[in-house]
Amino acid sequence: MISTDKAPAAVGPYSQAVRAGNILFCSGQIPIDPATGELKTFDGNVAEQTKLVMNNLKAVLAARGLTFKDVAKTTIFLSDMGNFANVNEIYAAYFGDYKPARACVAVKTLPKNVDVEIEAIAYIEN
Numbered sequence: 001m002i003s004t005d006k007a008p009a010a011v012g013p014y015s016q017a018v019r020a021g022n023i024l025f026c027s028g029q030i031p032i033d034p035a036t037g038e039l040k041t042f043d044g045n046v047a048e049q050t051k052l053v054m055n056n057l058k059a060v061l062a063a064r065g066l067t068f069k070d071v072a073k074t075t076i077f078l079s080d081m082g083n084f085a086n087v088n089e090i091y092a093a094y095f096g097d098y099k100p101a102r103a104c105v106a107v108k109t110l111p112k113n114v115d116v117e118i119e120a121i122a123y124i125e126n
Contacts, residue, residue, distance in 0.1 A: 006059035008032035011111065016060045019124065024064055028077065028119040029056040030111055039112050046083040046115045050090040053118050058094070061122060068094055070122040073101040077117040081106040087116055 002017035007029065010016060017026040031040045031049040034056060042048035061067060076087060084104065100120075110117050 002060065002063050004059055004063035006034055006063065007056045008034045008037065017064065019064065022124045024061070024066065024070075024122040024124055026057060026060050026120040026122065028075075028111075028117040029053045029060070030114045030117045032056070032112075034059065039114070041114070044115070047086045047090050049114065049116050050087045050118075053116055054090065054094045057118055057120055061120070064122075064124065066122050066124065068096075068100075069098050070124070071095075071100045071120045072123050073121045074103075075119050076102065076104040077110055077119075078104065078106045079110055079113075079115045083115055091118070 001015040002019065002024065004016065007016055010027065014027050017024050031052040032038065033040050040049070040052055058068065061070065076091065078084065078087060
């Protein structure tokens with residue numbers, strides 16, 4: 001199990017990430033401020049929510065010495081597919097030229113009624 005105080009603590013019976021062999025499975029991150037544990041909706045600004053989600057995911061990866069370039073696949077969960085373009089723009093900025101495999105789905109609701117959640121699977125070389 002991987003745990004860091006640089007990302008929000010789990011809000012249920014799960015880990016921030018789990019290593020299985022050379023694979024790191026990162027639980028979905030939502031826009032919670034890791035310093036305060038408070039949900040940050042940014043008055044519905046999905047771009048700002050996505051930045052916090054990506055920073056939280058970055059912190060979980062870093063806890064194992066990984067970066068976004070080690071990510072093999074992500075899954076993005078959206079409360080509304082109308083937010084896709086905004087989320088995609090922020091997401092792309094974090095990955096740069098590297099583009100892991102990805103799925104993106106709209107769901108009826110997300111934990112704490114947030115607009116975006118992102119999970120990742122990364123490869124560990126050592």
